[in-house]
Amino acid sequence: MTLHIPTPCIESHALGQASGRRVWLKLENLQPPGSFKIRGIGAACEEHARRGKRRFVSSSGGNAGIAVAYAGRRLGIPVTVVVPETTTERARALIRAEQAELIVHGKAWHEANALAQSLLGENDAFLHPFDDPLLWQGHASLVDEVAQAGIRPDVVVLSVGGGGLYAGVVEGLRRNGWNDVPVIAVETLGADAFAQSLAQGYRVELAAITSIATSLAAKQVCAQAFALAQQHATRSATVSDLAAVSACGRFLDDHRMLVEPACGASLALGYGHADALGDAENVLIIVCGGVTATVDQLRQWRQELSEEA
CATH class of the missing domain: 3.40.50.1100 (Rossmann fold)
Known part of the structure; x- marks a missing residue:
């Protein structure tokens, strides 16, 4: 017996239309505690x-x-x-x-x-x-399930905070012989320690977290995540808080599931930043979930962020 459950991997027609690609969703938001x-x-x-x-x-x-x-x-x-x-x-x-x-x-x-x-x-x-080999081994199991479902993506899109999910997914890709499948690591601006680290060539420590996506609020990614990014094909993408929150709203409308902005960051690539996906035709987005936001809070954030914009 494990404490997690196998989760569905479904094709999203809505995100496919928005991005012009086939988009698969690994629904980790359906885990009993609400996240991967x-x-x-x-x-x-x-x-x-x-x-x-x-x-x-x-x-x-x-x-x-x-x-x-x-x-x-x-x-x-x-x-x-x-x-x-x-x-x-x-x-x-x-x-x-x-x-x-x-x-x-x-x-x-x-x-x-x-x-x-x-x-x-x-x-x-x-x-x-996020910084423990036991965690990475456990997170890797979600890639095992994708492979067992017979879905081989051209790229994996996931959100990065401290880097635990990223490290686990890369481990999962490796153990399934998918070393050539690149990863796009997505963050919100103001919580983009990984993006800055990849750009600078060393692990950057943010002075402060200014994003509302508090689940991405690690000021520095773990050493394992940074090391893997030097070995595995990895691209970085950043989106605004407004884009992440808007993606949460569209995902709720399209799939009747509520996720928080940290997860919305990855979904935003499918909804409005498809150029970041490059020439990938089969896209796997890890819907990492998160249960720390409510519908009312998302609505309030969107209004405040829209006014600021």
Whole structure:
């Protein structure tokens, strides 16, 4: 038994029409906690449980913490999650609903992470939200499912925050013999540490996160993600917060599913930035999900961002 579920990979007629390509959607938003995070985090939690750990401690901007809390509840192991002040009230409520202890600390994730690390005892396991080989191995399973479905994309589009999903997808491509399938890593402006790192040739640390896509709010990508980008064909793309939020709205209308702006960043490439897809005909978009935004919040963001624009 695994804590994640196999998710559908469907063809999107709406995104196909918008982009002029065949677009496949790997629907990780359908995972029980609402995002792809449970693949890697679930695998890591199960491994730590086998090793006899008695508490899970995590730091998170939202979705990783929800996944750890869900895993802990399923495994019968107590969970403590530390989130920064930027984490939405909805994300906080969802973590508490999974019966986890929630601590709010710091203005950004790195401050919450430092506190979480300081709480660790001898019998505790730390669940990093993106920088852990156990996570990458778990996330790679979503590529296994795409391969098993008989779909071979020309390119994979995914959102990047700390780089955990990217590292897992590249691992999945490799183990399925798809080393030649490039990845387009998408970020919102103001949370674009990966794009800046690829442009500069070293891991850039952002001075601050100014994007509303708080699930992408790692000030620096993990070393593994940057190293893989030197080995695997990887292109970077950035979109505005307004483009990401607008894509969430169109996706809700087209597919009747709500995702947050961090996921909308990738969808935005299909809806309005198709030139970034190059000459790819078969496009796989990882719908990474995210449950920290509501319809009302998306509507409010869109209005405010439209007024600013």
